[in-house]
Amino acid sequence: MPWQKQLIHFWIPNIFEFKGGIQTYSAFLVEALQSLYPDKKYEVFLKHDTCSSPDFSFLENTRFHFAGSLPLRFRTFFFAAQILTNSFYKKPNLVITTHLNFSIAAYWLKRSIGIPYWTVVHGVEAWDIQRPDLKTALQHADRIISVSKYTRDRLLKEQQIDPAKISLLPNTFDADRFQIAPKPEYLLKRYGLTVNNSIILTVARLDKTEQYKGYDQIIQALPEIRRYVPNVHYILVGKGSDRSRIEQLIAQLNLQENVTLAGFIPDSELNDHYNLCDVFAMPSKGEGFGIVYLEALACGKPTLGGNQDGAIDALCDGQLGALVDPDNIIEIAQTLTKILQGNYSHPIMYQPEMLRQKVIDIYGFDRFKQTLKEITQTLK
Structure with missing residues (x-):
């Protein structure tokens, strides 16, 4: 029929x-x-x-x-x-x-x-x-x-x-909803940051069943990143049953001044959070695809994912961002450090408008x- x-x-x-x-x-x-x-x-x-x-x-x-x-x-x-x-x-x-x-x-x-x-x-x-x-x-x-x-x-x-x-x-994804914009002043004020902070962002559910998202690895990589990027700050957006464990990890590594657990944010603030960051990172090893990568790219942000799951697709085998071994803390730290310092070797990572157009054309x-x-x- x-x-x-x-x-x-x-x-x-x-x-x-x-x-x-x-x-x-x-x-x-x-x-x-x-x-x-x-x-x-x-x-x-x-x-x-x-x-x-x-x-x-x-x-x-x-x-x-x-x-x-x-x-x-x-x-x-x-x-x-x-x-x-x-x-x-x-x-x-x-x-x-x-x-x-x-x-x-x-x-x-x-x-x-x-x-x-x-x-x-x-x-x-x-x-x-x-x-x-x-x-x-x-x-x-x-x-x-x-x-x-x-x-x-x-x-x-x-x-x-x-x-x-x-x-x-x-x-x-909705390209009209996710747009390139300056760092929002109200979020800088909310999190006690300035435009001089180098901000890493992850948006993920903090559920005990979804620890594969890779936020643990970023937190463990922060002491090494901080050696070269002293003003680094990690914002982890999301709520869930894994929060208390993450808080303990942050305390163990003495990273209270470098990490913000933002918890739940309304959808109306998601675009602003992408624009707040200098790099979006989710070194997952269990993601089927990861729409968040597309949303971050639509905001023109350098993006990092894992090389063992669907992030390979989302980042087009590295054409749209950096792919790392999600179990290698040193590699994650080194790659994020290079990205934040502006010297990661990639043809379009630091060209926001081109990143946005590419991800729209493809996805x-x-x-x-x-x-x-x-x-x-x-x-x-």
């Missing part, structure tokens, strides 16, 4: 009330598909959201279903019943799941009444899969969308999947939408 006449179901964890990588990607995916095919009908099922948000614009023919108002212990059962009952009743032409776990229900739906499904794979949830039901669901998906070459290559190496079934659709929403169009046209 031609794409313009289909009913599409999206099964999504959430997009309105929490903004992680999967949530941001899911919102862009729905927006892009609606823009390409405005005559379709869309039904979006959200497991953890309770309502929509005026910050997002969707077509009038999009209907939302929310399961987030239920207690967590009942939510999974209700969400599964909701998506399966609705699908049996309305028989969508395609189901798109933006979290791998939802593909299990999509597989059973396909087996029962033949509805095809796509699933999106992001990062750690698709690496080293051991569960037989997840493996089966992946193998029977009609299309697997990978957000990075790194995740695609790991999936092909670890699972028995036909390479022709996997399409690459990298993350995107902007127009490119995202064009790639999605090519995927859908190939599969007509």
Whole structure:
């Protein structure tokens, strides 16, 4: 059936009330598909959201279903019943799941009444899969969308999947929201800093399950960086269960004057925080892609990531920033020192406008939408 006449179901964890990588990607995916095919009908099922948000614009023919108002212990059962009952009743032409776990229900739906499904794979949830039901669901998906070459290559190496079934659709970002600007005076005042401070920034969840983000390594690298850049200051934005451990590490290294744990910041301040820094750094080793790298680059900031995960994609194998061994504290310290001193060898790291234009050309929403169009046209 031609794409313009289909009913599409999206099964999504959430997009309105929490903004992680999967949530941001899911919102862009729905927006892009609606823009390409405005005559379709869309039904979006959200497991953890309770309502929509005026910050997002969707077509009038999009209907939302929310399961987030239920207690967590009942939510999974209700969400599964909701998506399966609705699908049996309305028989969508395609189901798109933006979290791998939802593909299990999509597989059973396909087996029962033949509805095809796509699933999106992001990062750690698709690496080293051991569960037989997840493996089966992946193998029977009609299309697997990978957000990075790194995740695609790991999936092909670890699972028995036909390479022709996997399409690459990298993350995107809102270029209008993230712009080059001077260091905001109100943030300098808030953090007790001046324009002469050399500021390193990380934006990440401080969750005990996400220590792979690399903020530990930056803190451990700071004493060495401080030897050559005495005015260095590290701002770590994010909240979570790992904060107390990080505070202990800061105290052990006597870095109280050099580190600020900013905690939660509203979305309205995120662009200003990127513009506050002199380098954005997240030497992760478990990131599926890392939209934060794109946002920092859109603000024209030198950017550092790890060389063992999806940051390789985000930084285009080093074309857009520095890639380091995330387990090598000395390498992290030396690289950040060079960047802050302005003598890191890179063709465009110190050219903000060019950094911004490059990341827009490669990962902007127009490119995202064009790639999605090519995927859908190939599969007509």
